[in-house]
Amino acid sequence: MKIVSYNVNGIKARLPRLLEYLTEQQPDIVCLQELKSSDETFPEADIRAAGYGAVWHGQKGFNGVAVLARGADPVERQRGLDGEVEDDHSRYLECDVDGLVVASIYLPNGNPQPGPKFDYKLRWMERLAQRARALLAAEVPAVLAGDYNVIPNDDDVYSVQAMADDALMQPGSRAAYRALVAQGWTDALRIRHPQGRVWTFWDYQAGAWQRDAGFRIDHLLLSPAVADRLVEAGVDRDYRGREKASDHAPTWAQIR
DNA sequence: ATGTCAAGAAGATCTTGA
Helix, strand or coil, X not given: CEEEEEECCCHHHHHHHHHHHHHHHCCCEEEEECCCCCHHHCCHXXXXXCCEEEEEECCCCCCCEEEEEECCXXXXXXXXCCCCCCCCCCXXXXXXXXXXXXXXXXXXXXXXXXCHHHHHHHHHXXXXXXXXXXHHHCCCCEEEEEECCCCCCHHHEXXXXXXXXXXXXXXXXXXXXXXXXXXCCEEHHHHHCCCCCCCCEECCHHHCCXXXXXXXXXXXXXCXXXXXXXXXXXXXXXXXXXXXXXXXXXEEEEEC
């Protein structure tokens, strides 16, 4: 079973790329981020025609997450995180699918830092940690897949110096991510590729793709029971180099 | 030093948020 996290950076602009990916790779479960689409304009018919059921949590203009399943309809468990009633960003969607609990996560970017956006990022990470703790306590097989907007370690970025002041690799962001993983989650990419330098994102600017100047910010965190079933994990880099590509590549884990 | 993209609101470009 192939489970994918894919920040599409606009599902309308990326629909040809997404449908092509579904057809070519036939992933079983796909967590999408940055739909940049309202609930009403989500291209449900096109995705269903490609053989996928979907649940989505849209927002006009930015954010937005979805869970897709091949030949099945994901069943929604929760949209949004508890703990901040005034938070109206569409960044968390949790579903039951194929016997797994699967969450699609679009963690706040947090730039510029310091500032209110970075404070929001850290608060959101604490709220995510509470939800993740509850999932582990319930002992459900779970996958938390998404764009975490966190570069976990120095070997997860092409240049520590270039990104030193970025919200994605501040000590606070890293500590929160480390604490989340330490609850008992397995970072699928890192466990399968311990040597690092596995990029999931390349900026559109400054020829980052051509220079392979990327970083690793899309992560699949596996609960213990799912981690026991992990076969392989990787990045479908090829899709980053195609016409009208997202700045993220599909990132995946293969589960027995 | 920095070479981009998508969407929305306005209005034939600018702002926001990556």
